[in-house]
Amino acid sequence: MAEAVRAARAVRGRAEGSRRSLGAFGRALPPVALLALFFLYPLVLVVRQSFRPDSGGTSVQPYADVFASEAFRQALWTTVWLALASTAGCLVLGFLLALVIAFVPFPGAKAVARFVDVFLSFPSFLITLALLFVYGSVGMANGAWTGLTGAAQGPFQFLNTPWGVLLAEITYFTPFVMRPLLAAFSQLDTAQLEVAGSLGARAPRIVRTVILPEALPALAAGGSLVLVLCLNEFGIVLFTGAKGVTTLPMLVYSKAILESDYPGACVVAVVNVLISVGLYGLYRVVSRRAGA
Template sequence: MPEAALRPAGPAPTGTRTPSEHPDPPREAPPKTPPRGTRSLPRALWALPPVAVLGLVFLYPLALVVRQSLTPDNGGGAFDAYSAVFASHAFREALGTTVWLALAATVGCLLLGFTLALIIAFVPFPGAKAVARFIDVFLSFPSFLITLALLFIYGTVGMANGLWTDAFGGSGGPFHFLTTPWGVLLAEITYFTPFVMRPLLAAFSQLDTAQLEVAAGLGARPARIIRQVILPEALPALAAGGSLVLVMCLNEFGIVLFTGAKGVTTLPMLVYGKAILESDYPAACVAAVVNIAISIGLFGLYRVVGKRAGA
């Protein structure tokens, strides 16, 4: 007979476990926490390479620009270059042109971007999603490409002047505004409007359509719905997009250069002219420092507005 059949039935002997009882797994000792200095040292070491690259690529050249503006190589006092540049008519004119172009372009982008975003988001038409996706692609285009396209259309030998001369004769058409401040303004509004539309479309996608249906059911007209329902929800996105466009217009160089507007001198164009054409590096550095200071201030404003808008 098998040996197991000979064993008597009953409780297992003391000190033994039945097969149904499993021993408790051994508890592992908690890991030892390394000292604070040892734990923070690797993080500091990992931060050194990006800080070194940032300092070498960006901070060091910026420090050279600031140093050249304060202590020029051709001699003079610490702020002689600033006094000379601030007293010049060219700098004051460039500063005024930069400010009014940036402000006018920002206002134009806000008005046009809000209108186009309203149509894309709330007016159903075939291809609305394709247009919204094209806006994302448009953001990657270089600014000179838009200016070049406008030159093909409104340039001296562009399509508009060609159609005019074919229809009415003459040696040339009437479209010569691209070489004026208005041409620069048109190019900047054309290029920077999608930067306003993108955050607006994102804000409109989160808008509760039930509010629009209730307002329409109560007899509100579209203008009133836009003013009282849509616009309050779009204000943070408008502020964020407008702040970004203002910063970018302030530093725009390619559009002014490619339009060939010789009478339009902005701060970036002044820096280019002083450094490359006149070899007046102290004056160029002073104009660059002023441009950087204004840009940093506006970028800080953009960050504050962007945080409040949730961007």
């Protein structure tokens, strides 16, 4: 009799577990369906189009044509070096600015820290336009120079070069490094700094031996995120109008809009997505280890 009761309870438990599983599946189905409709389906269309040359049929010829082109290799190289250089600049500048905000007392430090959060919501083209107003060919800096010297043009003519793109990306993405750093610095035990100072350690040594080791996880997380964002940046390159600066997103735009080469554009887009997804996976791993 007892065994029969236990068996009946086990059956009821399995039935209830099945009902809970079905209920969870039913609740998860709508968001999964929306994700598939608005994200995965367009992505599938892009991948499918990348295997369909203009001549018809299904072929890897679009990949062969794109990989063999000098424009793709140049765009890939430009994208990589700009992303790496921008990330390095953001790490150095973000670390220095975060140090000042977190450890150097000055009026308005909290307001500046809050502004960093607000800055993250700004569109990238807004920063580029601001730099154009200051350093553009007819910007404030060149206008002041020509007004003082009478020269035909000012000396600041770098915004339409790769260096202008680099400056704009560092300016825009540095707060993405500062935000996790400020969070990490807020959890740092200030007693360690006081002890190091009482033992005669100067500021550079305190930064190198006490602060930097604590900041490394946040630096890695912020740097990984900036690297992913720089690889996919389109607005900054477009609005600076940099001559000869063609990144992978710009190449997608050029092939799709200017050349009407949709298979080639889809091939470049697939490559860009694969690189971004790989780096995003790295960012997630680093973020989990950093506790971000």
